[in-house]
Amino acid sequence: MSNPNRQSVIIKGVGSYAPPKVVTNDDLSKVVETSDEWIRTRTGIRERRIAADNETTSDMAAKAAQEAILNAGISPQDIDLVIVATVTPDMPFPNTACFVQAKLGLRKVPAFDVEAACSGFLYALDVAEGMLRTGRYRNALVIGAEKLSSITNWQDRTTCVLFGDGAGAVVLSVVDEPGVGILNTMLGADGSETGILCVPGGGSASPSTVETIERSLHYIQMQGNQVFKIAVRVMCNSATEILNSTGYTADDVSLVIPHQANNRIIEALAQRLEIGLERFKINLDRYGNTSAASIPIALAEAHRNGRMKKGDLVLMVAFGGGLTWAASLIKWQ
Numbered sequence: 373m374s375n376p377n378r379q380s381v382i383i384k385g386v387g388s389y390a391p392p393k394v395v396t397n398d399d400l401s402k403v404v405e406t407s408d409e410w411i412r413t414r415t416g417i418r419e420r421r422i423a424a425d426n427e428t429t430s431d432m433a434a435k436a437a438q439e440a441i442l443n444a445g446i447s448p449q450d451i452d453l454v455i456v457a458t459v460t461p462d463m464p465f466p467n468t469a470c471f472v473q474a475k476l477g478l479r480k481v482p483a484f485d486v487e488a489a490c491s492g493f494l495y496a497l498d499v500a501e502g503m504l505r506t507g508r509y510r511n512a513l514v515i516g517a518e519k520l521s522s523i524t525n526w527q528d529r530t531t532c533v534l535f536g537d538g539a540g541a542v543v544l545s546v547v548d549e550p551g552v553g554i555l556n557t558m559l560g561a562d563g564s565e566t567g568i569l570c571v572p573g574g575g576s577a578s579p580s581t582v583e584t585i586e587r588s589l590h591y592i593q594m595q596g597n598q599v600f601k602i603a604v605r606v607m608c609n610s611a612t613e614i615l616n617s618t619g620y621t622a623d624d625v626s627l628v629i630p631h632q633a634n635n636r637i638i639e640a641l642a643q644r645l646e647i648g649l650e651r652f653k654i655n656l657d658r659y660g661n662t663s664a665a666s667i668p669i670a671l672a673e674a675h676r677n678g679r680m681k682k683g684d685l686v687l688m689v690a691f692g693g694g695l696t697w698a699a700s701l702i703k704w705q
């Protein structure tokens with residue numbers, strides 16, 4: 373029998389998928405009153421990917437997951453657990469992970485979704501790690517996937533310029549070696565701020581009716597300024613807390629993978645943590661904010677570009693609607 377104290381949970385494989393359709397800031401300026409200059413200087417976003425009308429969140433999730441399984445060097449039949457983080461499920465139910473399980477032809481293993489908005493991937497990572505540590509599962513597929521274009525009001529310039537579609541995935545595996553892989557993950561939430569970033573309609577509080585649709589309640593609503601201020605504070609606090617909890621300092625971190633929402637938020641975080649921006653993975657210029665997909669897409673890209681080597685400390689940090697926040701520190705394997 374293996375000793376759980378001598379085991380670690382590592383990221384064994386990564387993958388991502390972005391739909392081919394690119395929508396530039398100039399394209400958006402033909403739809404709403406905005407400009408490339410405004411979007412670039414306020415957010416850092418230049419373009420985003422938008423899914424095809426018939427392309428679902430689970431389609432994108434399955435593609436990212438396929439790459440992660442291949443990258444992990446295991447067979448789809450080795451997957452024991454599927455968790456999808458998303459705010460844009462294919463349907464209210466069944467959950468998106470069940471669609472992914474079927475699309476990939478996986479065994480009849482547990483499959484469910486986690487919803488913590490843009491922090492969702494790190495929440496799902498923590499849930500999966502906990503389940504793997506019970507000893508009942510060996511390999512988990514953890515996916516962040518979003519079709520935010522399906523809940524974006526394309527007539528609202530204050531939100532439609534920010535979001536994009538895509539998916540990222542990791543295979544988490546138990547290894548018989550202590551002190552590697554996920555060192556710690558810390559999650560938090562403040563439910564007193566549910567109203568500043570939400571989709572108010574379509575749930576049990578306000579089921580879809582002609583009136584809710586006419587009032588655009590099925591789209592993302594956001595108080596950008598307030599979200600901005602809180603985001604900087606909570607990301608900084610959770611990054612600091614996770615470093616303190618593991619005894620590392622900012623100097624030890626090789627790469628920070630922040631949730632990709634706004635360049636100015638990332639710059640403020642870098643400044644407060646005193647970590648140079650060259651140690652941050654930033655790709656929101658090409659993808660915009662893809663919510664739960666943003667960190668795993670950036671992680672897969674960083675891996676592809678050779679930005680992580682064995683032993684590197686990788687800090688992932690997120691915030692999102694809820695409000696929720698999360699940070700995870702990983703010793704790369």
Ligand SMILES: CC(C)(COP(=O)(O)OP(=O)(O)OC[C@H]1O[C@@H](n2cnc3c(N)ncnc32)[C@H](O)[C@@H]1OP(=O)(O)O)[C@@H](O)C(=O)NCCC(=O)NCCS
Pocket residue numbers: 405406407410411414415490529530531533569594595596597599600603633634661691692693
């Ligand atoms: C949304 C955000 C970019 C707006 O930037 P800002 O500097 O706060 O801008 P403001 O909201 O104060 O708006 C400034 C002006 O620009 C206008 N504006 C808003 N969106 C615009 C756009 N796309 N193009 C041109 N002008 C725009 C506003 O109407 C406002 O005009 P006014 O002064 O005449 O009223 C910024 O608040 C932000 O990124 N917040 C965080 C959002 C976020 O990360 N959400 C996801 C969380 S996971």
